[in-house]
Amino acid sequence: MVNDLLTYKAAAAQKVRQAIARRAPDAQERKRLFNLLMRDQWLQGPYLHRMMRKHLRHGVSSCTNQFIVRSDKHQSFVADGKLVVRIRIAPKFGSHIDLVTTSSGKGMRLQSSNLRVVLNGDVVQIHYATPSSLGAPLARASWASTRATPRPLRTRMARRTAAALAGS
Secondary structure (H helix, E strand, O other): OHHHHHHHHHHHHHHHHHHHHHHOOOHHHHHHHHHHHHOOOOOOOHHHHHHHHHHOOOOOOOOOOEEEEOHHHEEEEEEOOEEEEEEOOOHHHOOOEEEEEOOOOOOOOOOOEEEEEEEEOOEEEEEEEEEOOOOOOOOOOOOOOEEEEEOOOOOHHHHHHHHHHHHO
16 A cells, blocks of 8 residues: 555656746746755645645555455464464454465465455455555565465455455
């Protein structure tokens, strides 16, 4: 989730840079606005603030086949020689979902990592994991993609969600 927000912010900053280049006639004023934007102090300038609010898409995503699992909402363990990632769901929405991967899990440390889960037809992919942090800058570490075979979804809501995501 954090990665998406930082991506949206970087894209908005790029559009604001273009708007500054078009609007600011004075080179010194343009340099001042660029510096404020580069230092992430765009709240100080009314024009920058207005442009960032215009271009920053507040967490809106057009992806319908993937979601982020926070580090406190999953656990991983090895069963029958395969890595199993258990996604914990609130009891009112159904039982936990176990994703049995094709990997043995050797060398994978998913504790305190956010997971990006991609639904691709009947295949569920744990695309990558990023170490989660509290307020720290974006972590650059990532792990290899692992395909997972999900166990059958037992709840009606889980089946509907999977069907809706697979159909999109």
